[in-house]
Amino acid sequence: xxxxxxxxxxxxDFTLSSLARRPGKNLGLLLVYGLIVxxxxxxxxxxxxxxxxxxxxxxxxxxxxxxxxxxxxHALIPAGYLERMGRIRGVTARHGRLxxxxxxxxxxxxxxxxxxxxxRIADGEIVVGAGIARxxxxxxxxxxxxxxxxxxxxxxxxxxxxxxxxxxVSSDLILLSEADFRAFxxxxxxxxxxxxxxxxxxRELRKVAEKLTLRLPDTRPILRDEILRTYDxxxxxxxxxxxxxxxxxxxxFVIFAWDKASGLSAEExxxxxxxxxxxxxxxxxxxxxxxxxxxxxxSAFLLGYLAAYAHVFYTSAALFxxxxxxxxxxxxxxxxxxxxxxxxxxxLFFFTVFPYTLATxxxxxxxATTDPDQVMx
Amino acid sequence: MRPxxxxxxxxxxxxTLLSLSLLDAGxxxxxxxxxxxxxxxxxxxxxxxxLALFTEARYTRNPTQADWFTPFQDHPMAxxxxxxxxxLQPPALLRRPR
Amino acid sequence: MNGAxxxxxxxxxxxxxxxxxxxxxxxxxxRGVDLELEPGRITVLKGPSGSGKTTxxxxxxxxxxxxxxxILLGDRILSGxxxxxxxxxxxxxxxxxxxxFNLIKGxxxxxxxxxxxxxxxxxxxxxxxxxxxxxxxFGLEDRAASRVEWLSGGEAQRTAIAxxxxxxxxxxxxxxxxxxxxxxxxxAFMEIVAGLREQGMTVLLTSHDxxxxxxxxxxxxxxxxxxxxxx
Numbered sequence: 057x058x059x060x061x062x063x064x065x066x067x068x069d070f071t072l073s074s075l076a077r078r079p080g081k082n083l084g085l086l087l088v089y090g091l092i093v094x095x096x097x098x099x100x101x102x103x104x105x106x107x108x109x110x111x112x113x114x115x116x117x118x119x120x121x122x123x124x125x126x127x128x129x130h131a132l133i134p135a136g137y138l139e140r141m142g143r144i145r146g147v148t149a150r151h152g153r154l155x156x157x158x159x160x161x162x163x164x165x166x167x168x169x170x171x172x173x174x175x176r177i178a179d180g181e182i183v184v185g186a187g188i189a190r191x192x193x194x195x196x197x198x199x200x201x202x203x204x205x206x207x208x209x210x211x212x213x214x215x216x217x218x219x220x221x222x223x224x225v226s227s228d229l230i231l232l233s234e235a236d237f238r239a240f241x242x243x244x245x246x247x248x249x250x251x252x253x254x255x256x257x258x259r260e261l262r263k264v265a266e267k268l269t270l271r272l273p274d275t276r277p278i279l280r281d282e283i284l285r286t287y288d289x290x291x292x293x294x295x296x297x298x299x300x301x302x303x304x305x306x307x308x309f310v311i312f313a314w315d316k317a318s319g320l321s322a323e324e325x326x327x328x329x330x331x332x333x334x335x336x337x338x339x340x341x342x343x344x345x346x347x348x349x350x351x352x353x354x355s356a357f358l359l360g361y362l363a364a365y366a367h368v369f370y371t372s373a374a375l376f377x378x379x380x381x382x383x384x385x386x387x388x389x390x391x392x393x394x395x396x397x398x399x400x401x402x403x404l405f406f407f408t409v410f411p412y413t414l415a416t417x418x419x420x421x422x423x424a425t426t427d428p429d430q431v432m433x
Numbered sequence: 434m435r436p437x438x439x440x441x442x443x444x445x446x447x448x449t450l451l452s453l454s455l456l457d458a459g460x461x462x463x464x465x466x467x468x469x470x471x472x473x474x475x476x477x478x479x480x481x482x483x484l485a486l487f488t489e490a491r492y493t494r495n496p497t498q499a500d501w502f503t504p505f506q507d508h509p510m511a512x513x514x515x516x517x518x519x520x521l522q523p524p525a526l527l528r529r530p531r
Numbered sequence: 532m533n534g535a536x537x538x539x540x541x542x543x544x545x546x547x548x549x550x551x552x553x554x555x556x557x558x559x560x561x562r563g564v565d566l567e568l569e570p571g572r573i574t575v576l577k578g579p580s581g582s583g584k585t586t587x588x589x590x591x592x593x594x595x596x597x598x599x600x601x602i603l604l605g606d607r608i609l610s611g612x613x614x615x616x617x618x619x620x621x622x623x624x625x626x627x628x629x630x631x632f633n634l635i636k637g638x639x640x641x642x643x644x645x646x647x648x649x650x651x652x653x654x655x656x657x658x659x660x661x662x663x664x665x666x667x668x669f670g671l672e673d674r675a676a677s678r679v680e681w682l683s684g685g686e687a688q689r690t691a692i693a694x695x696x697x698x699x700x701x702x703x704x705x706x707x708x709x710x711x712x713x714x715x716x717x718x719a720f721m722e723i724v725a726g727l728r729e730q731g732m733t734v735l736l737t738s739h740d741x742x743x744x745x746x747x748x749x750x751x752x753x754x755x756x757x758x759x760x761x762x
Contacts, residue, residue: 063652065437070642070649072436077637110484112469116477121498130498153480157494166488168495174478187485222472227485228494250498252480283482283497323636330633333594334647334694335622337615351440358447365454369461386488393469394458428621429594431633435655 064347067340071347085313086356092302092309093360093408094367098375099298100400101368103291105392110287113225114280119261120253121153121278122268132247137272144267146260152248154237158202158230163191165386169230169237177233181215187227187386189217200230205242212236220389227388253277313412320419328420332428342420349416353409361404369394538570538624538701538733539605541591546600546610548586548758560586561597562758569751570701573724573734575744578755584737585630585706587755591735592625592704593617622647626695628705632687634679634694640666640686641675644693651698658697665693669723685716692723702733709740721746 075082122141124133138150154171167188177183184194194200194214201211218226238245255264265277328341336344367373372391434442475481483495548561560583568574568591576584589595590602593609596617602610609620621627626647634643644662651658666675669689679687688708695703703724709717717740724734725748738744744752754761 059652062655063650065435066645066649066652066655066658068437068440069435069655070638070646072440073638073642074635076436109469113472113476114482114484116473117482118480121482123498166494168485168488170479172479185485187488218475219471221468222475224484224486225472225476225481226479228488229479229485231479278482278497286497287484326633327635330629330635331646332618333621333627333629333633335618335698336647336650337618340650354444355447358444358451362447362450362454369458386485388485394454394461396455396458427595429589431594431629 063340064343067344068347068351071344071351075348075351082352086352086359088309089313089352089356089408089412090360090363092306093357093404094363095302095305096299096408097361097364097404098367098373099302100404101364101396102373102392104397104400105368105395107288107291108395109224109393110291111284114284114287117280117283118252119255119258119280120264120268122251122253122272123276123278124250124272124274125276126274130250132243133250133275135246135248137251137275141268141271144264146255146257146264147253148256149254151252153250153252154234154243155249156237156241156243160202165191166228167230167386168228169232169240171234171237172231175231177215177231179233179235180211180213181233182212182236183216183218183229183231184214185218185226185229185386186220186223187388188230189214190389191386202240204240210236210240223388224390228386310411314415326431329428329431333431342417345416345420346413349413350409353412357405357408360408361401365394365396368392538731540570541568541702541733542566542601542603543568543587543591544601544603546587546590546597546602548583548590548595549598552598560758561590563600564758564760566753566760568733568735570733571728571731572750573728573736573748574751574753575749576735576737576753576755577739577744578737579739581757582755583758584755586758588704588706588735588737592627593620594627622651622698624701626698626700626703628688628691628695628703628708630707630710632691632711634687634690636680637678639676640671640679640682640690640693643679643690644697646697647694648697662693662697665696666690669693684711684713685719688712688716688720689723692720696727700732702735703727705734705736707737707740709738709743714742717742721748724748 122133122137124131124137133152135152138152141150151173153173156169158167158169159165160167165188182200184192184200188194192200194217196214196216198214199211200214201209203209212230212232218229218231232240237243253264253268255261261279261281265279268275268277331341331344332338367375369392372389482497485494488494543564543566546561546564546566547559550558550560562583564587576587578584586595590597590610593612597610600610601608604620604624609617612620634640635646641659641662644665645658648658648661663672663675666672669692671686671689671693674682674686674690679690682690688711695705705724708720712720721743724736725746728734728748736743736749743749
């Protein structure tokens with residue numbers, strides 16, 4: 057055992073000294089390799105963190121949302137639908153929800169106006185999300201003037217700002233009273249944006265949704281599961297897009313690395329001949345080459361991953377936030393929860409370290425099995 | 434010091450950092466559980482359904498609440514998430530006629 | 532050297548070697564050699580280029596196998612050994628000095644000397660110490676940390692000798708050792724060889740340099756021509 061370790065250490069010594077012969081080239085290789093790992097790992101960590109955050113946070117969003125669809129488009133739903141749907145087993149509460157979008161030309165941003173049900177807001181007052189407060193420079197007591205659907209400008213007093221912590225879900229929100237909402241958008245009494253149904257038993261969700269579509273054929277129920285799944289898909293997809301964008305760079309690197317790792321120069325061939333002539337076994341030569349691949353790829357993997365971790369969780373993935381999150385004027389400020397998925401890390405390890413190490417060993421096999429007496433010729 | 438010893442030290446250091454990152458993820462992730470809980474309460478209270486990441490249009494602000502026919506939406510049941518809807522099929526469950 | 536078991540006699544029986552056998556450019560480099568090499572002696576294989584002396588040397592040194600015939604070390608047959616054991620012999624029994632020295636460029640003299648000891652898995656510090664001692668013995672202690680391409684011809688050769696001796700072989704094999712040296716350095720080389728013989732080492736050289744085969748320390752000269760021994 058000791059002997060084996062010593063032997064490996066000695067081979068590693070040789071490999072490192074031999075890598076140090078071309079410091080520029082090999083450091084450059086390490087850098088590019090590390091950069092690739094860094095980009096892949098950043099995308100991976102970031103999207104995974106975001107996905108898990110969405111899953112956790114939205115776990116408490118409404119179980120079922122019922123939209124009315126008119127001519128294929130989302131339309132206001134009459135309060136009467138609450139009675140029309142009748143008693144459905146499993147539904148413990150139902151009520152109308154009022155919310156809508158408002159485009160503010162002053163900052164070219166979309167706000168989401170929402171009437172909270174569990175909270176009273178006085179007429180003429182609003183509660184604003186941190187993103188809006190930041191963009192419009194609003195604080196408690198300030199007034200925000202918006203032009204309503206009838207063309208008249210209305211001023212609202214900012215009663216409160218939503219805490220910054222929850223920006224990820226509330227950055228663009230304006231909370232206001234029902235009366236203000238209806239007046240501002242011109243939504244008549246008795247109409248809601250959509251209906252919210254509370255179903256305590258998740259196993260009854262499907263049944264409830266089926267009954268709803270039967271009894272109210274012009275509506276579409278949206279289940280919480282679907283919402284969560286959509287988010288999984290979105291981030292999966294955005295991750296995919298970035299991977300596609302990166303694919304070109306990765307391919308270029310693969311070609312470069314393959315060439316570098318697998319191409320055996322005449323000089324290297326001669327060196328292998330010398331090593332064999334002075335008593336190295338074929339397996340020693342292969343082990344030495346294995347170390348060469350392992351040194352580069354393992355270092356690149358570790359450096360790349362660590363840089364990505366710092367990048368994503370300590371600088372909020374500053375480099376490609378825009379690509380991953382889409383663009384938004386009211387961009388939420390948030391730092392994703394640090395989260396590392398062991399399986400993903402293993403996958404990254406497998407796909408970055410193994411191919412390169414293999415590429416260094418494969419050609420050597422051929423060279424190492426050639427006769428050592430070539431050095432005499 | 435021998436090159437191999439130096440390398441072992443280097444890799445050891447990086448591996449330690451890697452373990453620390455896992456530890457950090459575990460710890461800070463745990464700490465932030467409060468934050469998640471508060472956000473979850475807010476989501477529940479305001480009956481929110483979506484992240485405020487993409488606010489540029491209604492079919493992206495609330496991708497799950499979009500119309501059946503919104504721009505770039507290729508399938509009525511594809512809950513739109515621009516522009517991915519054009520590349521991604523809706524879940525098989527939804528494509529089954531009901 | 533000290534402590535190493537005594538070298539046995541090397542016997543070659545009807546050794547033949549063909550290159551590109553069975554192809555149109557088939558070429559017989561060695562056409563039947565019978566030879567007995569006494570241990571503890573300096574033997575020189577002499578002959579014009581193409582006479583097969585290097586081929587013969589590489590077969591004796593277990594770098595290649597004869598096409599037919601046998602090579603024995605004592606009563607062991609070297610020529611039929613599997614690759615692993617051939618390597619083992621190269622490592623333990625023989626030390627090689629090549630015509631081009633074949634040092635590995637970019638590495639230091641010390642690293643080069645330590646190379647053959649690497650796969651043995653011995654104590655690293657001891658190996659390094661031995662390499663330093665060998666370099667010191669040849670007056671290279673202050674060149675140990677220099678890259679080999681910065682060494683002069685004579686220094687490079689002495690480094691190569693040190694490398695050949697690192698595993699304490701019983702037989703030193705040198706192919707045209709003076710081909711790249713001037714006469715002063717050639718004489719210095721023969722002095723070193725003489726010193727090694729003093730210590731009981733078997734030395735096997737090829738050369739067509741009279742400075743080598745006419746040197747007084749040489750015990751035996753084997754003349755070769757066209758793959759045969761012409762005594």
